[in-house]
Amino acid sequence: MPSSLNVADALTATLTNPWTHIARPTAADANGSARLSQWDVESGSYLKLKNVRLSYNVPTKYLAPTKVIRGVNAAFSVQNAWTWTRYDGYDPEVGMYQYGGFNIVGMDEGRYPQTRSYNFALSVNF
Numbered sequence: 001m002p003s004s005l006n007v008a009d010a011l012t013a014t015l016t017n018p019w020t021h022i023a024r025p026t027a028a029d030a031n032g033s034a035r036l037s038q039w040d041v042e043s044g045s046y047l048k049l050k051n052v053r054l055s056y057n058v059p060t061k062y063l064a065p066t067k068v069i070r071g072v073n074a075a076f077s078v079q080n081a082w083t084w085t086r087y088d089g090y091d092p093e094v095g096m097y098q099y100g101g102f103n104i105v106g107m108d109e110g111r112y113p114q115t116r117s118y119n120f121a122l123s124v125n126f
Contacts, residue, residue: 044106046085046092053077071125080116 058072085092091113096105 042088044085044087044092044094046083046087048083048093049081051077051079052081068126069124071123073121073123075119075121075123077119077121078116079119080114 053075054077055073055075058074060071063069063072083092089108090110093114094106094108095111096103097107097109097111098104
């Protein structure tokens with residue numbers, strides 16, 4: 001059955017087939033299935049733990065017997081540690097892209113997610 005357009009909202013495609021919510025894709029797009037519809041919209045809600053850093057300074061009372069080392073600091077950090085979401089794409093931070101001279105914001109075009117990186121640092125003061 002063909003799609004019909006809801007007059008109240010020109011961007012909302014209303015399917016006349018009540019048994020499915022998936023538009024029929026066709027090469028000729030005779031039924032307008034290439035248009036955006038409410039079935040293409042998904043919640044992008046997320047909670048992200050973006051940066052975590054743990055650091056430890058060795059107390060000077062443990063370094064005093066060496067008479068050479070004045071301070072030691074060890075640090076561990078993680079970027080993009082965890083993302084809690086029900087979003088089906090790679091990353092809910094979809095960003096922005098240009099299409100036909102227009103900036104399109106908030107549409108997922110399948111870009112790669114942000115990488116997780118781990119760092120360890122050891123600082124010794126003499």
